[in-house]
């Protein structure tokens with residue numbers, strides 16, 4: 522199964538682009554499911570049809586699903602949540618409502634939606650699954666959650682289980698903490714394995730791709746740049762950028778200024794995201810509602826291309842870490858050390874290679890490190906960062 526996730530700032534067109542891609546995939550004969558994890562569902566509005574928590578057939582080879590995140594949460598986390606809640610109330614004297622909030626971690630609700638995706642993947646029921654994600658910040662929390670959950674579960678539950686078993690007879694009568702029973706542990710273990718499985722699927726670039734949806738405007742573009750840097754940090758493959766709501770040049774006098782503003786940001790988007798392909802869609806006179814309009818949008822975005830293609834042959838940006846240093850590896854169109862110019866502006870790394878310019882926003886963890894070495898290996902430029910610059914009065 523091929524999986525494509527669409528994320529971006531609120532209102533940029535994630536739902537429309539996901540729906541349009543879905544129509545195109547099913548027209549090509551792929552059995553397709555398009556699902557939304559944004560609690561503010563609007564997939565149904567896009568198709569002008571009712572969609573619910575069970576896959577609904579929208580046309581031949583096309584199914585829609587609006588995931589009920591609260592339902593997923595209670596199914597997967599309900600038992601563990603009541604266990605944590607009970608202890609918070611009994612031991613830490615939390616009030617009921619606060620305890621309930623504390624027993625759910627940020628990103629968790631949406632993460633469980635991904636378990637549905639894993640279910641489809643494991644069953645091989647569909648050829649393509651398209652995910653209309655919630656706005657960027659929640660998507661980042663959702664995608665970083667497997668790492669946090671892994672840490673939490675190993676350090677908190679597994680190790681503690683062994684310790685608790687050893688000390689149970691002494692400890693139990695003295696404090697009121699109820700020990701998790703095997704049922705709770707069983708749930709945690711299954712969940713842990715599934716979450717790990719989700720991460721594995723989403724990081725496999727032959728299976729999954731993330732596509733960043735944006736508009737050519739400053740705030741939207743900056744947020745996408747940050748999202749891109751974090752997706753690279755966590756190792757999620759991004760294979761395209763979608764620029765939606767581009768005003769056509771013939772839009773008329775009233776929009777002329779907007780044409781100029783958008784051209785400026787389109788250029789910056791190219792500099793920040795190349796060699797990712799930039800798929801464009803123009804601002805329409807009407808809302809993107811209904812199968813036919815979505816089909817048109819897809820035609821504009823993909824032309825004759827198959828949306829299920831993996832659009833980049835190798836990852837444009839890779840981040841690795843070993844022995845305390847970090848390596849940022851970039852795929853560049855040419856390898857010519859002589860023309861290479863590197864400079865830093867705040868947390869942005871600016872790369873010039875002859876007439877080619879590229880801006881890379883560095884994650885905070887790297888931005889305050891010293892740049893130690895830059896060298897080409899084939900067409901990849903590997904930049905090594907050493908220790909932190911702390912104390913150097915930056």
Ligand SMILES: Nc1ncnc2c1ncn2[C@@H]1O[C@H](COP(=O)(O)OP(=O)(O)O)[C@@H](O)[C@H]1O
Pocket residue numbers: 529530531532533534535536537538563765766767802803804805806807808809810
């Ligand atoms: N290219 C476009 N031209 C005109 N209207 C659009 C375009 N793309 C999206 N819209 C409209 O903008 C609104 C927000 O789009 P939507 O896809 O729901 O964004 P998101 O899911 O990112 O919040 C919707 O009313 C949609 O119909």
Ligand SMILES: [Mg+2]
Pocket residue numbers: 535536537559561563653
């Ligand atoms: Mg939406």
